[in-house]
Amino acid sequence: MRPNLLDPFFRAITTLPGIGPKLEKLYRRLLGREDEPRLVDLLFHLPTGAIDRRARPKLREVEPGSVVTVKVTVDRHRPAPPGRDRAPHLIYASDETGDLILTYFRARRDYLEKLFPVGETRYVSGNAAFYDGMLQMVHPDRVVDEKGLAALPMIEPVYPLTEGITANMIVKAIDNALSKIPALAEWQETAFLRKNGFPPFGDALQTLHRPRDMNDIAPEGPARTRLAYDELLASQLALGLMRAHNRKRAGRAHAGNGHLRRAIIAALPYSLTLSQHRALEAIVVDLSKPERMVRLLQGDVGSGKTVVALLAAAAVIESGRQAALMAPTEILARQHFNTIAPLAEAVGIRAAILTGRERGKDRSALVEKLATGDIDILVGTHALFQDDVTFRDLALAVVDEQHRFGVHQRLALVNKGEAVDMLVTTATPIPRTLVLTYFGDMDISELREKPAGRQPVDTRTIPLDRLTEVTDAVGRALQDGQRVYWVCPLVEESETSDLAAAEDRFKTLRKRFGKEVDLVHGQMRGSEKDEAMRRFSVGETQLLVSTTVIEVGVDVPEATVMVIEHAERFGLAQLHQLRGRIGRGHGKSTCLLLYRAPLGETAKARLAIMRETEDGFRIAEEDLKLRGEGDVLGTRQSGMPAFRIASPEAHGHLLPAARDDARLILSRDAALVGERGKALRLLLYLFERDDAIRLIDAG
Structure with missing residues (x-):
């Protein structure tokens, strides 16, 4: 049973003022919950950045594309012309160094005239950018007078949002949640906290949600690192307890005589x-x-x-x-x-x-x-x-x-x-x-090694506008008796995607190369897929057009060419798996990664790594850097707990310490009944590793 002390963390979000059933549904989406979100979900929904209102530049000093707070005088309004709802309402403002246009779409005229009285001074905060040579701010985040400015936080956290939930709403909800959480016994060693400059758990939460400095919310700052270490320690403790439980469970000696x-x-x-x-x-x-x-x-x-x-x-x-x-x-x-x-x-x-x-x-x-x-x-x-x-x-x-x-x-x-x-x-x-x-x-x-006889694969990246050359090269490979995979990302053309579909590509290649070409995709019946794979593996067909159903496990040593269309749309691990279908025999193998230019930075990095190495362990590490742990492991689908606070990029270096700490704790107090052990039980409950506590209590 979870201790009563933790009840405030696990109360429904609807116990906070102003959050009824309608908003609760939006918070479910925002916080990734299938059931009703709790205060702990809200408190672990951390800011991704902050607005710094301490510097207030003059208009001529504003950096375009930045979020700024400026002091301006309201000069005049230019409302949308009658009958033209889509035209913006423009407010012309200035200071002694320059002009600023404040732009609002679909806003009520009387509301804006009240918010911006002509001749008055206002402080406006938002993203400033140049349009048609004029400095403009579209829908400022904040508009206040002198008195309102004094009440504004100088450093305001920026949260991930969803449609229907505004920044103000989430700040208010989190402020209410913070006021309800109790003080908890410390589960980390005092010397460890002192050495790292870590605040207590409750203070770390307060610092992240009410920052006084930009460093307060940085992933490597003391507050975030403290909470990340807590989460990693909870994870390592739970795994250690599970491991001990598995070891304790009676087994049977199974190995025979060899x-x-x-x-x-x-x-x-x-x-x-x-x-x-x-x-x-x-x-x-x-x-x-x-x-x-x-x-x-x-x-x-x-x-x-x-x-x-x-x-x-x-x-x-x-x-x-x-x-x-x-x-x-x-x-x-x-x-x-x-x-x-x-x-x-x-x-x-x-x-x-x-x-x-x-x-x-x-x-x-x-x-x-x-x-x-x-x-x-x-x-x-x-x-x-x-x-x-x-x-x-x-x-x-x-x-x-x-x-x-x-x-x-x-x-x-x-x-x-x-x-x-x-x-x-x-x-x-x-x-x-x-x-x-x-x-x-x-x-x-x-x-770590590949079986003897495995051939290195020559990997090349080619823009899609050279598709004719690629098709000609495939034709030459077929004439030489080679077998070729051609992988497409979708089964049939969809209205929302311009990807070449497997069925369309199959028709094009069939027209050119005849019955040498076959098709396999995930929507075919199992027996049809097997028959297509059989024809290809015995050489009845030479060119297999496919979706990613061939990603894992398909073994045709005679296949020496792999064409992957729209390679920029695939993850690194998937590209590596697909490439692994060739190079299994004695022939020289080639993998052609076709991409649509221009490439984004991530896609460019992925394709560069594919050219550089065939080492799956290195590719996995690079994939983690590019995508994050949830995507690499498929945790979204598998029910594994993706981390809410810790990230491998910023906090991966803390893992060995958390693992060693967990081992030491369990070697001294396996049932977590000592003073620190009882506090660590609170930690396990907070990060929802309840299963681990049930294992201890079950003996």
Whole structure:
């Protein structure tokens, strides 16, 4: 139960004066809540900047494009002509150095004449810019007289807003919320606060929302850094408690005697890399222990994760138990199955696949064989955790691309057996900061090398106006017997987008190259997609036009050319994944990134990185810098807690200290019952890591 002391933080926003049901709906949108926002949501909605009213330049000193506060005399009004509602109401004002036009659209004349009496002095604050050679200010933020100026904050925070909520409304709501929060016991060490110059928690909130200096709201300023560290510590404490809980939960020793693993390694057409050997060794050690394994296996495109997952499965199959591999899409599940099936068959492992496509008698027979233990490893999609799918003795769950699954979906699979070990794999290397942040409850194995024989890919960027040259080059590649992917971002032309659609591109290329061209996209039936992929992989077709359904897992070693149309619209990780579909065989491979000029700064940086490197771990770090952690990990979709205050760019350097602090705290007071422990419970509740407290209280 949350302590009563924290109740004011978790009161509904509608308990504040002036916020009724209509405004509450707008605040939901602004604060990203599906249910009713609370005061804590409002207090953690931090300013992104501030207006500094301390400097009041003369009109001739105003920097165009800046937010300024100026003292002017109102000279005259020029209202919109009758019947021309769209024309602006202009107010001409001046000081001894120059003139300023104040512009209002769709405002009532009587209101503006009262606000700006001719001959009076007014202080106006807003964005000043030149239009037609005249200094103008459109819809000033503030208009006050001498008395009103004295009441204005000299440094005014600027908040993200949504339509229907004004800056004044949010400032007023936050002021009311700040007046209701209680003083809390300090959860940070006094020496640590003193060393870093950090204020107490409540003071940090007050400083950020009522700044007296521009540095008060800076991301690296003491107030924001203090709150960011609190959030990181809450996250690391929760992960530490979860890790301890997972370790404590009874497990079973699953690893067998190694005979199947040795047989699989002997059947491989290549040698395992050093990273694969190390990862397998660590997994087998985990499986041999009576505690549950929770391990993350991350590797670059084509680094051989599926084979490591099969070898891990073989370890539990050797001891008479079963394994499951769950992938987020049917194409990916079938690709894993295609890699696993021949190796499994060669050594006598019984493998099967279950997706939404298996129906009727076939599905019933498969489910029955699984329940009786006649299937050793089951590969599939979300279909694996349906109620009627039961295992005789599930010992290992491999979850691929885990950030595409919600927590409950992963647990649904793990709960299909007794003390099931979990191996999570991802083909999107995750930056170290995010590994510490989101996967701190897991042990980590990384596959850094690519398997022998992988070819470097020659990556080039080409503007779309050279499309004819690209098509000619593709024609030459087809004549040489090469296979080509051509990726488009949309399936069909939409009215709101000028992107070349996959279906249109397919028609154009089909007209030129005939039946060599095929099409695959996400809106096709599973069997149609598989058939198109089969035709391409056996060489019946040579040019596959596709959407991003081929992003992960598709393996055609003969494909040597990848054309990505509108590459500027894709994220870095996605571009890297797509490029990873080529360079898998012995032929020289080329990736052509077609872009529409002119490029924005971010898109330019993305394409430059793609040309510079094929190292997925470096690309992941750069992606984090460009996009932020929510987008990189897909936290918006997966239910992972995206940070509200801490940002990897500004506060990532604090993570190691927060992790070490969390470890030290839990080694001294694992149940958080000491004086600091009780205060830290408040911290966990404030940052909504309640699950961690439930784990402690459950023992």
